[in-house]
Amino acid sequence: xxxxxxxxxxxPGQQLARGISRMLQTRGFVSVEExxxxxxxxxxxxxxxxxxxxxxxxxKSCRTDFLTDLKWQGYMEWCxxxxxxxxxxxxxxxxxxxxxLIVADAFGGExxxxxxxxxxxAARRRTMIQKFAAHAARRLAxxxxxxxxx
Amino acid sequence: xxxxxxxxxxxPGQQLARGISRMLQTRGFVSVEExxxxxxxxxxxxxxxxxxxxxxxxxKSCRTDFLTDLKWQGYMEWCxxxxxxxxxxxxxxxxxxxxxLIVADAFGGExxxxxxxxxxxAARRRTMIQKFAAHAARRLAxxxxxxxxx
Numbered sequence: 001x002x003x004x005x006x007x008x009x010x011x012p013g014q015q016l017a018r019g020i021s022r023m024l025q026t027r028g029f030v031s032v033e034e035x036x037x038x039x040x041x042x043x044x045x046x047x048x049x050x051x052x053x054x055x056x057x058x059x060k061s062c063r064t065d066f067l068t069d070l071k072w073q074g075y076m077e078w079c080x081x082x083x084x085x086x087x088x089x090x091x092x093x094x095x096x097x098x099x100x101l102i103v104a105d106a107f108g109g110e111x112x113x114x115x116x117x118x119x120x121x122a123a124r125r126r127t128m129i130q131k132f133a134a135h136a137a138r139r140l141a142x143x144x145x146x147x148x149x150x
Numbered sequence: 151x152x153x154x155x156x157x158x159x160x161x162p163g164q165q166l167a168r169g170i171s172r173m174l175q176t177r178g179f180v181s182v183e184e185x186x187x188x189x190x191x192x193x194x195x196x197x198x199x200x201x202x203x204x205x206x207x208x209x210k211s212c213r214t215d216f217l218t219d220l221k222w223q224g225y226m227e228w229c230x231x232x233x234x235x236x237x238x239x240x241x242x243x244x245x246x247x248x249x250x251l252i253v254a255d256a257f258g259g260e261x262x263x264x265x266x267x268x269x270x271x272a273a274r275r276r277t278m279i280q281k282f283a284a285h286a287a288r289r290l291a292x293x294x295x296x297x298x299x300x
Binding site for chain 1: 168171172175176180181182198202276279280282283284286287288289290291293294295298300
């Protein structure tokens with residue numbers, strides 16, 4: 001692991017997301033950001049594990065960011081495990097105890113409290129993995145071929 | 151669609167792959183390149199359709215490139231449809247009639263002959279789509295966070 005920061009990462013949420021992506025990779029997971037499971041919802045990070053496990057990870061930069069989030073309970077039905085990701089200064093006592101907790105920075109992260117598992121139904125898992133595939137491939141295509149857009 | 155070429159695309163195979171990716175997007179497909187369905191095999195382009203359809207597309211730059219390919223028949227069992235992609239000057243009479251044919255360049259392509267469909271078994275389709283998701287997400291992560299490698 002090299003700790004060189006090659007590009008500007010400005011917003012705290014983006015810094016956390018990068019660290020989470022790195023942490024997930026060390027666990028054999030892959031991930032995408034800003035994933036839309038269904039119209040009107042957008043999760044910060046969706047992780048996909050080697051056995052098809054789906055983890056939703058919501059990044060919170062501060063107390064207000066958490067307290068004004070009215071949607072997070074709706075995300076639970078789209079994943080096997082739900083986590084918060086915060087930085088080291090976040091007041092973690094605010095967070096519901098029956099959710100997972102990851103402490104992260106721009107360079108990595110650690111699962112402090114494993115989220116309880118509520119397994120997705122097989123059909124929804126299939127749909128989610130196919131959407132994950134399409135999301136990742138579209139973002140990749142946009143980076144590789146920026147001059148093309150439909 | 152804009153036809154500005156923003157970066158060097160040197161090899162003919164890469165040019166075709168870009169055009170095929172664009173063509174697939176206009177059909178509602180996403181795609182990845184250099185996908186490994188199983189150890190020892192690597193397909194040039196794997197397309198994923200909105201209903202989970204999997205298309206393998208092998209790019210051939212010239213007669214010799216086709217005649218020395220001893221592996222392509224092994225790819226058929228990893229997709230619903232198998233296509234060749236060639237440029238306009240390729241001697242297409244060489245290609246087996248029961249495979250699909252796409253004529254492409256760096257900017258797009260067209261399906262000249264639709265490949266016959268041999269539907270994958272459900273379990274293999276699920277495995278392939280999950281591998282597609284992991285492949286696309288890993289390539290995306292490598293582009294977005296080039297300083298991190300496991």
